[in-house]
Amino acid sequence: MSETNGVIVAGGRSVRMGETEKALVEVGGTPLVRRVADRLLETADRLVVNCRDDQRGAIETALSGIDPEPRFAIDPAPDRGPVAGIETGLRAIETDYAAVAAVDMPFLDPDLVSYLFERAAGHDAAIPRPSEWFEPLHAVYRTDPMVEACERALEEPHPRIIEPLSSLDRVIVDRAELLEHGSLDSFEGIDTPEDVQWANERLQ
Numbered sequence: 001m002s003e004t005n006g007v008i009v010a011g012g013r014s015v016r017m018g019e020t021e022k023a024l025v026e027v028g029g030t031p032l033v034r035r036v037a038d039r040l041l042e043t044a045d046r047l048v049v050n051c052r053d054d055q056r057g058a059i060e061t062a063l064s065g066i067d068p069e070p071r072f073a074i075d076p077a078p079d080r081g082p083v084a085g086i087e088t089g090l091r092a093i094e095t096d097y098a099a100v101a102a103v104d105m106p107f108l109d110p111d112l113v114s115y116l117f118e119r120a121a122g123h124d125a126a127i128p129r130p131s132e133w134f135e136p137l138h139a140v141y142r143t144d145p146m147v148e149a150c151e152r153a154l155e156e157p158h159p160r161i162i163e164p165l166s167s168l169d170r171v172i173v174d175r176a177e178l179l180e181h182g183s184l185d186s187f188e189g190i191d192t193p194e195d196v197q198w199a200n201e202r203l204q
């Protein structure tokens with residue numbers, strides 16, 4: 001595949017985490033956003049980080065030294081939900097395909113993401129379904145159709161995260177296929193201080 005991007009969606013408020021910004025919470029001594037960035041860059045050529053303007057400075061610090069330097073795609077209006085975050089992130093890139101990841105997946109598996117790039121080729125998206133749920137924040141999209149799908153979904157004020165998927169030519173990658181290509185830990189999301197503790201214990 002030609003050049004690819006990784007998009008990290010990080011514009012949430014981390015309400016369940018309490019006082020701490022989720023992107024900056026450390027797992028294994030490394031801020032979550034940095035863990036996700038390092039993993040994405042094992043398979044994508046460049047990175048875009050989507051967040052609010054007030055998050056940017058701290059996230060930039062957490063990502064310092066990464067080469068190539070990640071670009072930022074700032075939410076034009078905050079708190080419009082993850083569909084708006086994906087749209088804003090994808091609008092900032094010029095490659096045909098991009099891997100989109102939430103900021104809170106410390107065990108993101110680059111092998112799985114690479115496989116999703118392979119499966120998406122020739123389609124609009126490769127969406128994992130490791131369990132009952134789809135994982136649109138751990139997926140690969142063809143940029144232009146997904147931007148348009150997000151735009152349409154956002155005609156409603158708070159679309160569900162799966163809303164944009166319905167109009168895409170999408171490949172669903174099920175649990176058995178995922179297990180052949182990587183670890184399902186990749187989908188573990190960190191929402192609470194208890195989740196942080198769990199993730200740290202896992203690394204010991």
Ligand SMILES: Nc1nc2c(ncn2[C@@H]2O[C@H](COP(=O)(O)OP(=O)(O)OP(=O)(O)O)[C@@H](O)[C@H]2O)c(=O)[nH]1
Pocket residue numbers: 009010011012013014015016017022050051052075078079080081082084085086101102103104137189191
């Ligand atoms: N740009 C943008 N991203 C969002 C928004 N809401 C959630 N996200 C991102 O979507 C991903 C999944 O969201 P959640 O796990 O609910 O994270 P969160 O909203 O920060 O956490 P809670 O406030 O506890 O729900 C995370 O990477 C968030 O940063 C939003 O309004 N705008």
Ligand SMILES: [Mg+2]
Pocket residue numbers: 012013
């Ligand atoms: Mg949320």
